[in-house]
Amino acid sequence: MAFSSKPHCILMFMISFYTLTLFASTLEVSSVAVAEAPGPGSGGDGFIPLAKKHVVIRNVVQNRQTLNVHCKSSDDDLGLIHIPFGNSWGFRFRVNIWESTRFRCHFTWYFGGSHYFDIFSTWRDDNDFGKTPVCKECIWEVGRNNGDEAMCRITQDGSVRYCFTWDDDVLYTLFASVLDVSNAVQEKSTSVSAGVDGYWPLAPKHVIINNTLYSKQTLNVHCKSTEDDLGLIHIPWNQTWGFRFHVNLFKTTKFRCHFTWGIGESHEFNIFTVARDDDNFGDYGVCKLCIWEVGRDNKEKAMCRVNRDDLKHPVCFPWDDIL
Ligand SMILES: *[C@@H]1O[C@H](CO)[C@@H](O)[C@H](O)[C@H]1NC(C)=O
Ligand SMILES: *[C@@H]1O[C@H](CO)[C@@H](O)[C@H](O)[C@H]1NC(C)=O
Numbered sequence: 001m002a003f004s005s006k007p008h009c010i011l012m013f014m015i016s017f018y019t020l021t022l023f024a025s026t027l028e029v030s031s032v033a034v035a036e037a038p039g040p041g042s043g044g045d046g047f048i049p050l051a052k053k054h055v056v057i058r059n060v061v062q063n064r065q066t067l068n069v070h071c072k073s074s075d076d077d078l079g080l081i082h083i084p085f086g087n088s089w090g091f092r093f094r095v096n097i098w099e100s101t102r103f104r105c106h107f108t109w110y111f112g113g114s115h116y117f118d119i120f121s122t123w124r125d126d127n128d129f130g131k132t133p134v135c136k137e138c139i140w141e142v143g144r145n146n147g148d149e150a151m152c153r154i155t156q157d158g159s160v161r162y163c164f165t166w167d168d169d170v171l172y173t174l175f176a177s178v179l180d181v182s183n184a185v186q187e188k189s190t191s192v193s194a195g196v197d198g199y200w201p202l203a204p205k206h207v208i209i210n211n212t213l214y215s216k217q218t219l220n221v222h223c224k225s226t227e228d229d230l231g232l233i234h235i236p237w238n239q240t241w242g243f244r245f246h247v248n249l250f251k252t253t254k255f256r257c258h259f260t261w262g263i264g265e266s267h268e269f270n271i272f273t274v275a276r277d278d279d280n281f282g283d284y285g286v287c288k289l290c291i292w293e294v295g296r297d298n299k300e301k302a303m304c305r306v307n308r309d310d311l312k313h314p315v316c317f318p319w320d321d322i323l
Helices: 006-023 170-175
Strands: 027-030 052-059 069-074 076-085 088-094 102-109 113-121 137-142 151-154 161-162 180-182 204-213 219-224 229-235 239-244 255-260 264-271 289-294 303-307 310-315
Touching: 052 069, 052 076, 052 113, 069 229, 076 088, 076 229, 076 289, 088 289, 102 229, 113 137, 204 219, 229 239
Parallel strands: 052 137, 204 289
Antiparallel strands: 027 088, 052 088, 069 076, 069 102, 102 113, 113 180, 137 151, 151 161, 180 239, 204 239, 219 229, 219 255, 255 264, 289 303, 303 310
C-alpha cells in the first residue's frame, strides 16, 4: 500500500530520523590529541544506557612504523587511518540502548602483520560485572609485542594495564581471503608444487611486490580486496613487501593495488586475480609465490610477474588504470 499523503511521508521520515539518532551508536569521529582532562569516575557507567565513550588508539608498535587502522561497527565505518609512531587517534560514540555496540579494528603496519581486535565491546568495556573495569576513556596501546601484550587498555595515568592478544578470527581465517601481511624476503623456492595449485580451493598465496622503479624512487602501495584493506605501505627502491592470503572458496579473490611515486605518478593494477594467477588453463600459469617487479618502465613492462622457477621468462603487463 502506498502512502496516501505527503505529510504522512514526512512524519515517517522524521520518526525514523529521530529513531536512528537516538538508538544507533552515533559517532563523532575526532582526530584526538593526547592531552585530555581525565573523566570523572569511571565506575557506574555500565548501568547507564547511551553512555558516552571515547576510544583512543596509541601507536607503540615495536618497530616504530606507521600504524594503519581501520575500525568498524555494524553501523559505522571509520575509514582507514594512519597513525605515526608515538601518536594517537580516537573516536567518540554512545553505547546503544541494547548495549550491543561493538567496534572491531584491523591493524596493519610495515613488517608488522595483519591483525584484528575488538577495540570496544560492552561485555569487556562497559560491564560492571566484567573482568576489566568500565572505561569511559578507553585508551589502547597497540603492538607493544605480538603476544600477550599486543593490545593493552591502560588507565589515564598509565598505572594499570589490561593486556590482550590479538583476536584474529580463526573461522574467518579459514574461509575468507584473509591476510597475513609480512615482509617476505627469505622464502624457499616453491618450484615443486607450482603446477597443482589452481585446482585447490583455499590455496595459499604469497604476493611479493619488488620496487624496481626506473626512477629509483620510493614506491607507495595501497592494496585492497573486497574484504581487506592492507593500508598504505612505503617500499624503498630495490626492497620488497608482501602479503599472504588464501583464495576463497568461490574463487572470487581479487587484490587491486594503487601505486604512487614521485610527483603525480599514480597507477592501478590487479595484483592478484584467479583467472590470471590461479588457473591451470590460463595463459600465465599458476603462481603460489607471485613476485611482481613494479615499474621497470611506464608502458609494457610496468608490472612483471617473475616466477622463481623460471626467472628467464617473466610475464609483463601495462598498468590497468581505469580511465
Ligand atoms: C628485486 O628485483 C631486482 C631486479 O630484478 C633484483 O635484483 C632483486 O633481487 C629483487 N629483490 C628481491 C628481494 O627479489
Ligand atoms: C638490489 O637488491 C638485491 C638483493 O635483494 C641486491 O643483491 C642488489 O645488489 C641490489 N641492487 C642494488 C643496485 O642495490
